[in-house]
Amino acid sequence: MDRMAYAEALSVHEAKTIVKSYADAIKDDSKYLQRMVTVHGNTIxxxxxxxxxxxxxxxxxxAFPCIFPTKRNFVHVHYDHADITWQPMREFREALLVPWLNLETLRDDSYKLLALLHARTKGLPEQWVAFDNHSMTASxxxxxxxxxxxxxxxxxxGSNYDIIGFPRGRLILExxxxxxxxxRGTVEDLLLGVDTESSxxxxxxxxxxxxxxxSGSIADQAFIAPIFDLDGLLNISKAAFHEAEDHLWLLQTDPVYLQYRAKLARQGWLSRGTGDRFLPHSSWMLCYKAFTTVQRWSWVIDEFEHAQAQRNRFWDNIECELLLINLLLQRVQKLGDCLPSFKRFSEDYKISDTGNAVRAKLNTDKFPTSKAMFYGDPLHWCIVQITADPEDPNNYDASMLLGFLTDWLNKDTTTAQxxxxxxxxxxxxxxxxxxxYELLAALGERVPDEERSQGTERLAELLKIVELTPFPKSExxxxxxxxxxxxxxxTSALWAHxxxxxASILKKHKFSTEKDYEHDMTMLSYDSAPEHLLALKLQRESILQPKKPATEDLSTLNISNRSKEKTKTRPEQQISSQLEAPGLESEDDPSRxxxxxxxxxxxxxxxxxSRMFPNTVEEYAAKPLDWRTFVSAMDDAGFAAMESGASAVTFLNTVDGGRIVFHKPHPTAKVEQFMLQAWGKRSDKWFGWTRESFVT
Incomplete structure (x- = not known):
């Protein structure tokens, strides 16, 4: 039997009967659940x-006799029952139609079922069609x-009125x-014996x-009501842009931060195993790629702001997906390229070093099949799956893989090692x-350059000098x-290079206007910005004048004074915009x-x-801070933490609005003092925080 062939042909009358039976049941169950949530919410x-x-x-x-027992239905059906032939998959129809619905998820987290109940009663069935259709794509x-x-x-x-062929449409309704x-079966069981309406x-x-x-992360799409919020997507994009911009700024103005990032850039075996041979590439990735990351997120914001301006006129013609797909493919390729360079993964690859290049290929002797890797090394399996083409329907869904990674990190059986x-x-x-992927999901539902190579050799030399000159920690x-x-x-010599x-890249390729050139140079010149030089001057004066001791860290620019205006490059479709954190005044206001x-x-x-704004030798040399303690303190200050995927945690300002992204330290959840200081500078920029802001 051909697995892609239809089992039988139905008449139009038979098809109508099937569709009507599902539609009537969906309508009846939806009305029941909406009413029960309204009148018996507390009891439920x-x-x-x-x-x-x-x-x-x-x-x-x-309520659901065929409910799948464990998470990731499709993966387990594939590996445990249909790894040799495909026929056994047909025995798990319900599990494959709804591959995220399983006993483990709903049983172990009491809030998951409640979130699902809210999502399906708030969003109309037709609003869920795109998600439900996408969920079963692999199956x-x-x-x-x-x-x-x-x-x-x-x-x-519905608002997105459309048609779909009967074979797929019937599966969506089912x-x-x-x-x-x-x-409904679950709610009916919970309300047995309840006759009186309650609050x-x-x-x-x-x-x-x-x-x-x-229902707070991209891995929880099934538990979030499908409301298309363009403003929310724009805020997510701005938060990512602000984080990337702050990272670029700190690399240029905070030597301790730069030294830390340089150390990370050299941790792969490409640097350790071969000395400084690959340092030019590492230094290029560290410095210049930080700039291009800011550029990428700037383009995303351009697209969303354009969509926001045009949605009321030409909503059907707005296409933001292509840019995001290309960015996603870039992330996937980067992850696949860098993975073999790390010691704890390089053992699983066959490395060939030809002198001019290093190539890595997965060692199938250790794990001959994907199933063997899934059970033998689930972490590596997950990352390898993420590096697959996200547009290929034969590959696993990215949201499922991100959820798998989160679960693996949180398991008690996962060792620190x-x-x-x-x-x-x-x-x-x-x-x-x-x-x-979160943005994309919401919307849808190298030949080396010789001139640059010579430049990166010098860049590597300058970065090495920075690494070998530690920032002073004395009085x-x-x-x-x-x-x-x-x-x-x-540090300044590095960034001047x-x-x-x-500048040579822009000149060679001739794709930059004078305005773009000035904009790019400004982003790469934070170390020589007037505000930063003034801050250093004030610091010098405060140190050399004992009567006026320094009360706050002025080792770098107070970035709350840095302009956040982003140059627009969309021809004839420019829309005025200031990249500001929601809830903050424009920095054009001199009183800011x-x-x-x-x-x-x-x-x-x-x-x-207060450790985010140290002013004593003891505070600068303080021991790392427990992450949970930091999150609790931020919550007290009005910032709610929400996991955003991998190590990223978004802190939402519940008082004035806005958000900021910090990365949870890994594998030990301890925040180093220099990182707290960097977070303090970012908090000053976006929320006006200083050491004197905190009042008990």
Whole structure:
């Protein structure tokens, strides 16, 4: 039997009967669930949360007898039942129609079922069609779903009115029916014996809290109501742009931060195993790629702002997906290229060094099949799957893989040694991948240059000088200033050379206007910006004048004074925009310079947040801070933490609006003092924080 062939042909009348039966059931179940949530919300919440895991299992299996027992339905069906032939897949129809719906997810996290109930009652069935259709793509392509043919189509009404062929349309309706019947059966069990209507206040409180994070990341798409929020997507893009821009700024103005990043750039075996042979490439990736990352996110913002301006006139003609797909493919390629360079993964590759180039190929002797790697090394399996073409329907869905990675990191059985395999560079790529995929999901549902090579050789020499000149940690006096000046001069020499390289690239390819050239040079000249030089002058004066001791760190530019205006490059379609954190005044306002927020916090959190703005030798030399302690202190200051994929954590300002992204340290969740200081500078820029802001 051909797995891609239709099982049988149905008449139009038979097709109509099938579609109508599903549509009627979906409509009836939706109305029931919407009413029960409204009048019995508190009872549903209380009874479900009080149930033990065993009782939840019984309830769910009664509501959905064919519910799959473990997470990642398709992967387990593929590897455990259909790794030799495809026919056994057909026995798991329900699990493949809804590959994210399983017993483990709903049973172990009490908030997941509640989040799903909210998502399916808030969003109309027709709003879920795109997601439900995408979810079963791998199952459809693999031939795991028995289908019938009918010479007709299914009309899907709603704001995105469209049609789809009967074979796929019938599967979508069947999947929606399974989800709603499971929810209805569960709710009916929870409301047994309840006759009197009750309040739903607890329910709405959970809705406001995103069900305690149960529906907060791209891996939880199935638990988030499908509301297309262009403003929200723009805010996510701006947060990513701001993070990349701050990273570029700190590389140029904070020598300690630059030395840390240089150390990371040299951790791969390409540097350790072959000395400084690959340092030119590493230094290029560190310095110049930080700039191009800012550029990429700037383009994404351009697209979303353009879409925002045009959506009311030409909504159907707005296409943002292509740019995001290309960015996603770049992240995938970068991850695949760099993975073999890290010691804890290089053992799984066959490395060939020809002298001019190093090539790596997965060692199939260790894991001859994908299934063997899945069970033998799930972390490597997951990352290898992520490096596959995200547009190929034969590959695993990215949101499922990101969820798999999160679960693996949080498992008690995952050892610290295993977690250490995820180097910070890998986590950064994964975080950017997750953000890009989140935007894309929301919308849809090298020949080396000789001139540049010569330039990077000198860049490597300058970076090595920076690495070998540590920033002073002693008492701040004239000797300290002399040593600090030496480190800063080395940093400035590095970035002056980056500017030279970039200028030659622009000149050679002739694709830059004078305005673009000035914009790029400004972004690569933070170390010589007037505000930064003034800050250093004030620091020098405060140190050399004992009567006016330094009360805050002025080792780098107070970035709250740095312009956030982004040059527009869209011809004839430019729209005026300021890249500002929501809730903050425009920095064109001259009064902004001395406007600092007052943040009321508990006394126990004062010494914690004050460490973001150190002013004593003891604070500069303080031990690393526990991540959970930092998150708790930020929560006290009005910032709610939400995981955003890999190591990225978005802190949402619940008081004035806005967001900022910090990366959770890995594998040990301890924040180094220099990183706290860098976060303090970023918080000053976007939210006006200083050491004096905190009031108990």
């Amino acid at each position: 919440v209380n009874r479900w949360k009080k149930k033990s895991c065993d009782k939840r299992t019984k309830t769910l299996q009664t 459809w392509v693999a031939g795991g779903l028995r289908t019938e043919y009918a010479d007709c189509c299914v009309v899907l009404y 999947a929606q029916s399974i989800i709603l019947k499971t929810l 739903s206040s607890k329910w709405y409180m959970l809705v406001d809290s995103n069900f305690r994070g149960a 295993n977690k250490q395999r995820l180097e910070p560079q890998i986590l950064e790529i994964l975080s950017e991948f997750a953000t890009t 701040r006096d004239a000797a300290w200033l002399s040593k600090a000046d030496e480190v800063r001069n080395n 980056v500017r030279t390289i970039h 310079e001395n406007q600092h927020k007052t943040v009321h916090i508990k006394s126990l959190n004062l010494p914690i947040l």
